[in-house]
Each structure stands twice: as C-alpha cells, then as structure tokens.
Amino acid sequence: MVNLRDHIESNPDVMLGKPVIKGTRITVELLLRKLADGYDSGEILGMYPHLKREDISAAITYAALVIENEEVIKAA
Template sequence: MNIEWQDHIESSPEVLKGKPRVKGTRIPVSLILGYLASGASPDEIIEEFPDLTPEDISACLLYA
C-alpha cells in the first residue's frame, strides 16, 4: 500500500486547537496511536470509529 499521510491527516487552528486529525473528522491522530499502542488492531479501531479506513490508520502511523 503506497499512501501519503498528507492525503489523510490535516490540522487547522479552529478544530481541536490545531491538533493533527484524520481529514473530515474530529478524531485526533494521537487517539489512533494510543489505541495502536495499547494493542488494538486496525479492525478493532475501525469497529470503534466506522468513519475511518485502513488507509487513515496507516497514515497516522506514517505521520508519527
């Protein structure tokens, strides 16, 4: 899978005080990374946040 994190991650001062987030959502990258660090699989994260795609999760890792 060849993705660019810039296609999936955005940051703007008006939303979440500028924290990086998944485009089109209010889901911060740090939240996704926290789920992954605690052992959650991408499928489990998508089950919790159905607006996310596997590419979004990969982009969070690339961003980090």
C-alpha cells in the same frame, strides 16, 4: 506509501490544531494510543466505522515522520 495530505490535516479551529484524520475530529494521537493499548486496526475501524484502514496507516506514517525529523539535543 500513503499520501498524508489525503488523510491528515491540521487546522487551528479543530482540536486546537492537532493533526487529525481529514474531515474528522479523530486525532493522530488518539489512534496511536489505541494501537499502543493493544487494539488492532480492525477493532479501531469497528469503533470508528467512518475511518478507513489507510487513515490508520497515515497516522502511523505521520508519527514516524515527526520522530524522524525530531531534533535531538545532547544533554551536557
């Protein structure tokens, strides 16, 4: 499993505090949208050559953990 702290950071001075790939302004959200739009990891790495495959894996893992810990409130 990827160590998220090695790849993901959140800083209020960078992209309004959204989680980004460490040392970049590339948000987890952007990577997830690219994947959802049908781009594969290789294509994304071609668009952003300074990224590593582990960065993309970390973004997916981060998103899964956020959803896993999301509180669901049943509507009345």
